[in-house]
């Protein structure tokens with residue numbers, strides 16, 4: 001579903017991502033963890049076609065991000081860490097705009113908006129301008145907009161930040177349902193307890209380099225993900 005092969009991205013002299021290779025197959029919830037500045041967002045933005053990368057290849061559902069960026073965008077949804085939404089639009093107009101962009105037919109979009117706005121308790125706020133939304137409400141709207149075209153691959157940067165416990169619970173359920181239906185999820189998080197419970201696989205990145213990846217059991221063994229992470233951080 002997602003193949004990242006030898007991805008390298010530099011900013012000036014800084015190698016933000018250094019020869020990173022990761023493969024995510026359908027049905028997997030894949031967690032991506034690393035210290036501040038490790039290269040998570042740079043990787044995610046490269047996958048989503050937002051950042052040009054220096055070398056390597058990225059394939060989404062078999063399509064190359066470089067050669068077929070639109071094809072890739074049709075298959076994926078991206079939820080950034082700080083959703084920058086069109087504040088002057090109402091929630092419902094924003095969702096309809098995103099549905100238009102992805103060519104989602106009217107009847108289907110209405111059903112999905114009804115479903116997900118209900119799940120995230122946002123139905124009563126959809127007529128309000130986004131400028132009046134709290135951070136968590138914006139995050140929920142970004143999640144609903146990401147789900148509107150039923151992506152095969154969902155890429156999320158710190159998706160749980162700002163969500164209340166009920167919304168977090170609902171998002172985890174949606175993530176699992178999506179993967180059970182053959183989709184895949186790649187997300188970054190600093191909340192290691194969530195990653196440990198939710199993810200099938202995990203990758204740890206340090207100073208732009210992949211240091212470990214595999215199933216949760218392979219990576220953490222009998223200890224906790226937190227102790228493995230802290231141990232890796234202590235190593236030079």
Ligand SMILES: Nc1ncnc2c1ncn2[C@@H]1O[C@H](COP(=O)(O)OP(=O)(O)OP(=O)(O)O)[C@@H](O)[C@H]1O
Nearest residue numbers: 011014015016034035036037038039040041042043
């Ligand atoms: N636009 C940019 N210009 C210059 N350097 C950048 C830019 N974006 C990221 N970097 C650098 O690349 C490195 C990786 O940053 P990145 O945002 O990918 O880290 P991250 O793992 O997502 O961190 P965090 O957990 O703090 O969000 C950092 O050293 C950062 O300073």
